[in-house]
Amino acid sequence: xxxxxxxxxxxxxxxxxxxxxxxxxxxxxxxxxxxxxxxxxxxxxxxxxxxxxxxxxxxxxxxx
Amino acid sequence: xxxxxxxxxxxxxxxxxxxxxxxxxxxxxxxxxxxxxxxxxxxxxxxxxxxxxxxxxxxxxxxxxxxxxxxxxxxxxxxxxxxxxxxxxxxxxxxxxxxxxxxxxxxxxxxxxxxxxxxxxxxxxxxxxxxxxxxxxxxxxxxxxxxxxxxxxxxxxxxxxxxxxxxxxxxxxxxxxxxxxxxxxxxxxxxxxxxxxxxxxxxxxxxxxxxxxxxxxxxxxxxxxxxxxxxxxxxxxxxxxxxxxxxxxxxxxxxxxxxxxxxxxxxxxxxxxxxxxxxxxxxxxxxxxxxxxxxxxxxxxxxxxxxxxxxxxxxxxxxxxxxxxxxxxxxxxxxxxxxxxxxxxxxxxxxxxxxxxxxxxxxxxxxxxxxxxxxxxxxxxxxxxxxxxxxxxxxxxxxxxxxxxxxxxxxxxxxxxxxxxxxxxxxxxxxxxxxxxxxxxxxxxxxxxxxxxxx
Numbered sequence: 001x002x003x004x005x006x007x008x009x010x011x012x013x014x015x016x017x018x019x020x021x022x023x024x025x026x027x028x029x030x031x032x033x034x035x036x037x038x039x040x041x042x043x044x045x046x047x048x049x050x051x052x053x054x055x056x057x058x059x060x061x062x063x064x
Numbered sequence: 065x066x067x068x069x070x071x072x073x074x075x076x077x078x079x080x081x082x083x084x085x086x087x088x089x090x091x092x093x094x095x096x097x098x099x100x101x102x103x104x105x106x107x108x109x110x111x112x113x114x115x116x117x118x119x120x121x122x123x124x125x126x127x128x129x130x131x132x133x134x135x136x137x138x139x140x141x142x143x144x145x146x147x148x149x150x151x152x153x154x155x156x157x158x159x160x161x162x163x164x165x166x167x168x169x170x171x172x173x174x175x176x177x178x179x180x181x182x183x184x185x186x187x188x189x190x191x192x193x194x195x196x197x198x199x200x201x202x203x204x205x206x207x208x209x210x211x212x213x214x215x216x217x218x219x220x221x222x223x224x225x226x227x228x229x230x231x232x233x234x235x236x237x238x239x240x241x242x243x244x245x246x247x248x249x250x251x252x253x254x255x256x257x258x259x260x261x262x263x264x265x266x267x268x269x270x271x272x273x274x275x276x277x278x279x280x281x282x283x284x285x286x287x288x289x290x291x292x293x294x295x296x297x298x299x300x301x302x303x304x305x306x307x308x309x310x311x312x313x314x315x316x317x318x319x320x321x322x323x324x325x326x327x328x329x330x331x332x333x334x335x336x337x338x339x340x341x342x343x344x345x346x347x348x349x350x351x352x353x354x355x356x357x358x359x360x361x362x363x364x365x366x367x368x369x370x371x372x373x374x375x376x377x378x379x380x381x382x383x384x385x386x387x388x389x390x391x392x393x394x395x396x397x398x399x400x401x402x403x404x405x406x407x408x409x410x411x412x413x414x415x416x417x418x419x420x421x422x423x424x425x426x427x428x429x430x431x432x433x434x435x436x437x438x439x440x441x442x443x444x445x446x447x448x449x450x451x452x453x454x455x456x457x458x459x460x461x462x463x464x465x466x467x468x469x470x471x472x473x474x475x476x477x478x479x480x481x482x483x484x485x486x487x488x489x490x491x492x493x494x495x496x497x498x499x500x501x502x503x504x505x506x507x508x509x510x511x512x513x514x515x516x517x518x519x
Binding site for chain 2 (some may be wrong): 010011012013014015016018019020021022023024025026027028029030033049059
């Protein structure tokens with residue numbers, strides 16, 4: 001590939017496409033986290049406890 | 065009014081400075097996005113102290129029909145750039161950007177830029193300064209700033225973590241972030257086993273390569289990204305950033321610090337003397353050059369906003385972690401190599417200012433520094449005096465003579481080509497620019513502390 005062609009290469013397209021490629025995996029991971037949080041809340045609820053604030057911040061922010 | 069040299073890319077508006085105040089013009093083209101930001105997201109981001117505050121100012125709309133609003137933004141006392149941040153500063157800047165993007169998405173907006181230059185340190189914490197970076201989020205659309213986030217934050221942090229914190233200096237060469245193909249080559253093979261790094265650097269880089277020249281881009285980039293996937297993307301980037309660590313720990317810093325100081329007695333005496341000298345100083349901005357972990361910067365910070373510059377990454381890192389822990393607001397630790405200071409970079413070499421073209425100090429502290437510049441770096445004393453004189457009207461400076469054990473160490477591996485390096489030679493050189501107001505020997509050493517002023 002010549003240097004001249006390099007100047008016309010566009011990295012932006014690849015950045016958008018890779019999001020589409022990994023979207024399914026990321027969505028799955030997100031749902032898994034929601035499910036995990038729900039189960040943790042339920043189990044802790046049985047003992048009258050709550051997740052610690054740190055856990056909520058790191059696990060829960062996106063589910064609000 | 066002239067736009068700042070860094071403010072030319074965004075058609076939504078621009079920034080200008082007038083009488084030391086920072087103003088931002090919002091153009092009509094950004095009207096909908098601005099109104100949307102101010103209705104709900106701005107208060108949320110302000111409450112979390114993630115975004116710089118601004119107020120709307122009245123302006124003459126007949127003069128510029130293209131203008132929708134005029135904003136006055138709170139001023140950042142000293143502008144810094146990513147190649148001057150230590151690892152944890154950089155990491156916190158990345159997390160600030162992601163926290164903003166999450167809150168934006170929750171309220172139907174998204175960041176169109178994720179540049180590390182949109183973050184500044186203010187009151188001890190990173191804060192986002194580009195009020196016009198927000199646009200309405202349409203469900204299904206990808207994050208347009210994803211590539212930029214990876215280049216500006218994830219790639220440099222991963223390189224700093226896997227190799228050495230000095231890798232952050234690469235940001236000086238690559239103003240739009242470290243190219244991902246380069247980051248992918250430089251990172252060790254084992255980084256591929258960390259999911260976020262595999263996805264957002266290695267796979268991302270190969271996708272860029274594969275599709276860089278491909279036909280029919282519109283069809284390929286048209287695929288929808290669900291909201292869940294978008295949230296998953298934020299989780300993944302955040303996990304990736306949070307799990308990166310420096311290859312060192314606090315115990316090592318403790319040891320490092322102990323080795324750096326000469327003795328507790330010397331330190332206490334010098335602290336008393338410097339505090340005493342600071343009493344007579346009138347300053348808003350202080351630079352502490354060669355600040356180490358910021359022991360003396362803290363004395364200055366009781367009176368003025370203080371920048372604690374040091375060449376040593378761990379010293380800056382240790383200082384920042386202390387500031388974070390104690391929630392100190394008046395000190396900013398930054399990396400600076402005085403023998404090769406941050407240059408002006410970017411378009412026309414004026415997009416990002418060199419360190420000496422930014423806000424100048426009213427006072428410089430130069431403690432246990434001169435021998436490094438004069439002897440290790442061969443800078444003649446008259447050039448050193450001229451250097452300080454162009455930067456500051458007031459100077460607290462420590463002269464460390466040849467009889468000092470530290471200088472003797474420096475001279476063991478060098479030929480002594482410094483005949484003028486004496487107390488007398490030092491005073492003659494500096495008297496050309498400064499008046500020596502006070503002069504005080506540090507007891508138990510041959511070191512002398514000077515307080516000087518320019519006429």
